[in-house]
Amino acid sequence: xxxIPSKAQLMELLAHSVSTHYADFTTAAADMGLTSSxxxxxxxxxxxxxxxxxxxxxxxxxxxxxxxxxxxLEKRDLVRREVSATDRRVKNVALTETGEKAIDTIRERMExxxxxxxSLSDEERAELxxxxxxxxPR
Amino acid sequence: xxxIPSKAQLMELLAHSVSTHYADFTTAAADMGLTSSxxxxxxxxxxxxxxxxxxxxxxxxxxxxxxxxxxxLEKRDLVRREVSATDRRVKNVALTETGEKAIDTIRERMExxxxxxxSLSDEERAELxxxxxxxxPR
DNA sequence: CCTATTGTTTGATGTCTTCAAGCATCGAGT
DNA sequence: ACTCGATGCTTGAAGACATCAAACAATAGG
Numbered sequence: 001x002x003x004i005p006s007k008a009q010l011m012e013l014l015a016h017s018v019s020t021h022y023a024d025f026t027t028a029a030a031d032m033g034l035t036s037s038x039x040x041x042x043x044x045x046x047x048x049x050x051x052x053x054x055x056x057x058x059x060x061x062x063x064x065x066x067x068x069x070x071x072x073l074e075k076r077d078l079v080r081r082e083v084s085a086t087d088r089r090v091k092n093v094a095l096t097e098t099g100e101k102a103i104d105t106i107r108e109r110m111e112x113x114x115x116x117x118x119s120l121s122d123e124e125r126a127e128l129x130x131x132x133x134x135x136x137p138r
Numbered sequence: 139x140x141x142i143p144s145k146a147q148l149m150e151l152l153a154h155s156v157s158t159h160y161a162d163f164t165t166a167a168a169d170m171g172l173t174s175s176x177x178x179x180x181x182x183x184x185x186x187x188x189x190x191x192x193x194x195x196x197x198x199x200x201x202x203x204x205x206x207x208x209x210x211l212e213k214r215d216l217v218r219r220e221v222s223a224t225d226r227r228v229k230n231v232a233l234t235e236t237g238e239k240a241i242d243t244i245r246e247r248m249e250x251x252x253x254x255x256x257s258l259s260d261e262e263r264a265e266l267x268x269x270x271x272x273x274x275p276r
Numbered sequence: 277c278c279t280a281t282t283g284t285t286t287g288a289t290g291t292c293t294t295c296a297a298g299c300a301t302c303g304a305g306t
Numbered sequence: 307a308c309t310c311g312a313t314g315c316t317t318g319a320a321g322a323c324a325t326c327a328a329a330c331a332a333t334a335g336g
Contacts, residue, residue, distance in 0.1 A: 004260045005267040011245060011255070013267060014159060015181065017274040021156045023198050035293090037323065043153065053283055060161050062325055067285055072322080089283045089332045107149060116273035117149070122142045128269045129143040129151060131262060135254035136155040173324085175292065191314060200294055205316055210291080227301045227314040 021113055028109040032102055038078075041069055042095065042103040045079060049094035078102055159251055166247040170240055176216075179207055180233065180241040183217060187232035216240055 005013070022036075029039035037059075044050065044058050052070065056063040070093055073079045078099035084090035095103070108114075120128065143151070160174075167177035175197075182188060182196050190208065194201040208231055211217045216237035222228035233241070246252075258266065 004264050007255060007263070010263055010267055011248075011251070013270050013274075014251065014255075015163075016276065017270045018156050018159045018163075019178075020274045021152060022160065025153075025156075026198075035322065040157075051283075052285095060164070061323085063284065064286080064326080065324055068323075087283085087333070091284070110149075113149065113152065113273075114145075116275075117145060117152075119272055120269065124269060124272070125145070125148055126142050127265060128273070129148055131258065131266045131269070132151050132155045134257055134262070135251075135266070136151075136158045137254075138154065173291065189314080190316095199292085201315065202295080202317075203293055206292075225302070225314080229315070 021110075024110045024112040025106070028106045028111075031109060032106060034102070034106070037069055038073055039103065039106055041066075041073065042078065042099055042106075045093060045095045045099070046103050049082075049092045051084070051090045051092055053090075055093060073099070159248075162248045162250040163244070166244045166249075169247060170244060172240070172244070175207055176211055177241065177244055179204075179211065180216065180237055180244075183231060183233045183237070184241050187220075187230045189222070189228045189230055191228075193231060211237070 025039065026036045029036055032039075034042075040059060041055065044055060050058070052066050053063055055070075056066045059066070070079060070081065074081060076098075077096055079093050079095055081091045081093055084092055117125065163177065164174045167174055170177075172180075178197060179193065182193060188196070190204050191201055193208075194204045197204070208217060208219065212219060214236075215234055217231050217233055219229045219231055222230055255263065
């Protein structure tokens with residue numbers, strides 16, 4: 001019979017977990033010569049191309065901020081800008097093949113997180129998945 | 139009978155959860171006029187005073203970086219530097235009362251996370267606590 | 277068309293981050 | 307006590323991040 005943690009305790013553990021995961025991500029990104037902002041941007045683009053604006057919304061930053069980040073990613077051939085066919089104001093940003101590989105590599109290299117998840121059983125993974133879905137709905 | 143998520147799916151959900159939590163934290167900090175680095179520093183100090191070096195280790199950044207962060211926090215009376223009694227090279231950093239209040243307020247204002255956790259039952263909170271402890275051991 | 281809005285970029289300013297270099301202090305060994 | 311290497315902190319330089327205000331082009335709705 002597990003004792004029930006207080007909400008404050010859970011908040012604290014959550015903060016710790018987030019910090020650990022974030023540090024893991026940042027380290028893996030740094031190994032590839034990327035900052036965490038750059039790597040986060042690649043993560044967003046992993047699913048689908050996005051306009052500058054929608055990137056800014058997703059990453060919760062100013063649009064002008066994205067200009068610099070995409071500039072630096074584009075200079076390294078990790079993404080490319082394409083003028084939208086339907087609205088010439090809009091620039092859609094897409095991963096290049098190099099960019100895809102980069103973000104995949106970063107995920108693989110998140111060792112702390114990987115080994116942490118490996119120490120769960122299938123049932124536990126399913127339960128963690130369910131609980132996280134409740135706490136952080138999409 | 140829940141279907142078992144792939145490890146990749148769980149990694150992805152974890153990334154989403156971390157992003158959400160982190161954004162929540164950053165927003166709450168910004169409401170208080172603090173950057174996330176400053177707020178993170180206050181969080182570390184919440185438990186106990188720490189030297190510049192140990193702060194740098196905990197926050198996984200260069201020691202010289204801490205100098206600037208603590209400079210700005212000190213300028214706003216959120217922390218204070220005290221020369222160690224046992225080693226005059228060392229400066230111990232401690233929260234002021236204002237600093238304590240600031241970090242407490244930030245925690246209270248993390249609404250997304252709060253309401254997310256509120257939607258769990260006691261048993262679910264205990265289970266989430268347990269699972270996170272396994273995945274991200276201290 | 278005219279006008280308000282939207283998407284992006286630019287420039288200014290401040291913060292973050294790292295690196296190399298510097299100074300002060302400590303500690304171990306002589 | 308003295309030297310010397312290690313340690314703790316700060317400074318300066320350079321690049322990245324972040325936000326704001328302002329500019330510009332293009333769109334959308336009247």
